[in-house]
Amino acid sequence: MDALADLLDGPRARGAFMLRATLAPPWAVRIRDEAPLTLLVMVRDPAWVLAGGADPVRVGPGDIAVLRGPDHYTVGDDPATPPQIVIHPGQRCTTPDGVSLSEAMDLGVRAWGNDPDGSTEMLIGTYQQGGAVTRRLLAALPALLVVPGDALGTPLPELLGAEIARDEPGQEVVLDRLLDLLLIAVLRAWFARPDAERPGWYRAHGDPVVGPALKLIHTDLAHPWTVAKLAAEAGVSRATLAQRFGRLVGEPPMAYLTGARLARAADLLRETDATLDAVARRVGYGNAFALSAAFKRERGLSPQAYRSGAPAD
Structure with missing residues (x-):
């Protein structure tokens, strides 16, 4: 086993938070859930991610963003759109002044957003438990990385999208394993990029x-x-x-x-x-x-x- 294989052998999702979000612009979500790691798969429309005080980063359709916690960040249709939604630990959803939005944003089985026909669609997978992703893996990652979808060479994003809305026995386990596989594929593609900021090992x-x-x-x-x-x-x-x-x-x-x-x-x-x-x-x-x-x-x-x-x- 090489060092990269050993590192990527670590992720083990258990009851990961998974959903499909559909949103109508203008929209912006402030993420304060402090989860150790989150994957965003953009399906339709681009989104902008503001993380760690850095310049906004565009995530285009098909691209996959990986965000390392516990730092807070914002995802929106435009860098200038102010957050209307705040996600707290435990995936509790409120307005910026604390009014619950959980019922208003619920669109069905693992479906969430402000409009079921919204032009923006993304898949979200969040590792909620600290032990699910090793500290050594988190230390090797920047606060935000974005991998173009065509760099993966795998149908995993489409398969995750097809499975995320299903409600069958054992579905959580299926989604956990798909999330693990997608994370490994994304990180392998990211580490292999010539311009990637790779750790010394x-x-x-x-x-x-x-x-x-x-x-x-x-x-x-x-x-x-x-x-x-x-x-x-x-x-x-x-x-x-x-x-x-x-x-x-x-x-x-x-x-x-x-x-x-x-x-x-x-x-x-x-x-x-x-x-x-x-x-x-x-x-x-x-x-x-x-x-x-x-x-x-x-x-x-x-x-x-x-x-x-x-x-x-």
Whole structure:
């Protein structure tokens, strides 16, 4: 497994918030739900996204935008349109002065908007749980990225659009998995763009020295790796690997290994009922005590607290 495959293996939607929005201009929605990650698939008409104090970004029909929380942002038909709708945590919908719009905007099964025949149509998929998307993935993303629909080479947006209005047994699970697949396809296309702002570990993947070391780490996190062992596998000296790894990835090999192990441990704690000892062994720690000490030092809370849903520092 390479570093990108390991990173993209993380998203696991559970009961994601999914809907089709149809809106008649002028419209603007202020998003304050503080969800960790949201996908917007523009079906008809363009939209403008204002995020992080940056210049407005146009998302054209067919394009897909990924927005990283918990920062607030605005989506509208025009950058100058003032928000008429505010989305709060839990997907509660109000006017800017707090009047509920939940009933007024409800257009049916996973359908929402100010006009069922509105010219603007978009699909929205929101990861609502912090554990559904790893912190390591979120750290690798900008506040907003936009991928042209024709860059995906997949019918996933159309399939999601066809499934989102269906109300059948198991439909939530189907939509969760489609959202995961679409997110992976979008991120893979975005990371592959020549002008993408890619993290150091991604750029280092193609390096003849650091690339093999990264692949070894992600293929077997539980192995008792040392700088010396990684250097020997890469066919260079310890000093060469340490210097080159730090320059390309941005941190020493052992610090990167620790971060990857704890990120995997966090996923296992939220996604499985494995014991702490079992999780520790799977990510390269000798016992639960050693994992707990490292996890608390890195995340600011114990593995047990993290598993129960407490927020990390």
